[in-house]
Amino acid sequence: MIKKTFAALAVVCCIVSGISSYSTDAATTYTYYKVKKGDTLFKIAKTYKTTVSALKSLNRRKSDVLIAGETIKVPRLAVKSAGQKQEFSISAAERKLMAQLVHAETGFSEPFAGKVEVALVILNRMKHPAFPKTIKGVIYQKTKSGYAFVPVRTGKLTRIQPTKQDYAAVDRALSLFPNDRRGSLYFYNPKITKDKWMLSRPVTIRIGNHVFTK
Structure with a gap:
């Protein structure tokens, strides 16, 4: 009787384990x-x-x-399906990291379109030969001044709690990528930035307090 009970429990555990594994994969x-x-x-x-x-x-x-x-x-x-093009996908951790950077760079003052464009900058860099090929690689890319993004350089990024709007902006950017025609690679606040090289870049769009360039 005890053997049968253990066997039944083992079967149940296997089933639960299988379901949990699938749910985690599907969700992340x-x-x-x-x-x-x-x-x-x-x-x-x-x-x-x-x-x-x-x-x-x-x-x-x-x-x-x-x-x-x-x-x-x-x-x-x-x-x-056979012949179907491979689709771009991300993990939950990558999605959160993008949302953190979006919020760190835009806060509550920038419009939703500006948040989407910041997320697109990350994705556009991934397909550009001058940048790393992963989301984490792009966000944590090192430069002469420390890191490519100020929130990473200051250590602010890891303390950010993204909002639903930040996540929505990331999802919107993902739905537009890789067919985004503007191809923004950089952005800056013209009231703050004095870097001549950055100011000389071709402007793709102006949204809120940010100028996006490539």
Whole structure:
């Protein structure tokens, strides 16, 4: 009887362990899918080898309704169809790090569009040959003055608690990347910056107190 009880417990533990492992992966690693006309959560779940409940949990939604053109998260562990291009994806830790930098550079004073553009600067640097190829590498890139971003240099970054808007800005930037046409690589406050090289860069857009360049 005792042997049977232990065997049953072992089976339950294995099942729980499997579910926990999948949930963690689904919640921390994902990419993006743009909803097309006629799509349903069931259809998307089948394509990405997951479940409707997992998709709803990942996107924090209760409704099954989808709107053509919206962007939703799908598991990065999904198997891609033959010929389908590899999609860009990030981990939860990378998403938080980006949101921390966005908040550190924009605070509560800059508009949402400015937050999105700061996040795009990080992503655009990743695909540029002059910068590291990872989010962490870009944010913690060392320069002659210490680090590329002031909040990293001052140690402020790790103490930042991102807001929902900061996370939303990161998600918006991810949905635009890598097809962002502006290609902003730098940004500065013209009231503060006196660096001649930075001031000479081609301007891509001005948002709030920041000028974005490349």
